[in-house]
Amino acid sequence: MNVDVFQTLADPTRRRIVEALKGGELAVNDLVARVDIQQSGVSRHLGILQEAGFVQVRAEGTKRLYSLRPEPFQELDAWVTGYRGLWEARLDRFGQALERRRKARMANPKPEEEPP
Amino acid sequence: MNVDVFQTLADPTRRRIVEALKGGELAVNDLVARVDIQQSGVSRHLGILQEAGFVQVRAEGTKRLYSLRPEPFQELDAWVTGYRGLWEARLDRFGQALERRRKARMANPKPEEEPP
DNA sequence: TATGTATATACACGTCCATGAATGTTGACG
DNA sequence: CGTCAACATTCATGGACGTGTATATACATA
Structure with missing residues (x-):
């Protein structure tokens, strides 16, 4: 590692x-x-x-x-998170609403299966 | 590019x-x-x-x-998004609730300022 | 125009690394 | 035990690349 x-x-x-x-x-x-x-x-x-x-x-x-x-991908995700302000801050209100809905969809792509 | x-x-x-x-x-x-x-x-x-x-x-x-x-960072973000399932799918219900709240906070870090 | 500052480019050098070929190792099966 | 299959490791090689030194370009200012 x-x-x-x-x-x-x-x-x-x-x-x-x-x-x-x-x-x-x-x-x-x-x-x-x-x-x-x-x-x-x-x-x-x-x-x-x-x-x-x-x-x-x-x-x-x-x-x-x-x-x-998953670990290295999480690390990469954390790194790029430090730069999200580059484009998210430039979204207007309408764009931000769209973005929030996109994220909600991504957090819940389909009804999750039961844990074993 | x-x-x-x-x-x-x-x-x-x-x-x-x-x-x-x-x-x-x-x-x-x-x-x-x-x-x-x-x-x-x-x-x-x-x-x-x-x-x-x-x-x-x-x-x-x-x-x-x-x-x-912002473009290359967005590209990187899109790439790593294809691998988020590696760790998000493994969260149990409690973890998923926490995760959703974390995302809501990230999508709305503070009351956004007015566009110019 | 002459001089200094800020940045880009050219060149040479050493090092790292991805690849192929060959060989080593380990497990399955007769 | 012998043979084959799956995979790892060693070795040599060619090319890519980061760095320093030196030089070129562009702008500002006296």
């Missing part, structure tokens, strides 16, 4: 891996199929992503299933 | 410049005083930030006043 979030996300291949994992956990070979680099490269990128806290691993037989972890 | 947002933000010196500009527009020499690299380096970083859409320039005599632009 000592590696920088932005530096980790700077590589386009790493972002493609992260976006592929948005749909749920995937094995290394599945990722190799979606990112057009060698398997060794994917493994190294996954190591970097893991060290930065972006992914976690789960062994299942010989396969290693990688999935996303 | 053809340069990648993450790649632009990957450099720590560039982030220090951006954070220094959060307080408002600054001349190049002011930035040199806050970032411990040479003036030529600051100018080159500002060029990169400008090409990526992060900053804009305004000439005043021989000085060039740089200030932030």
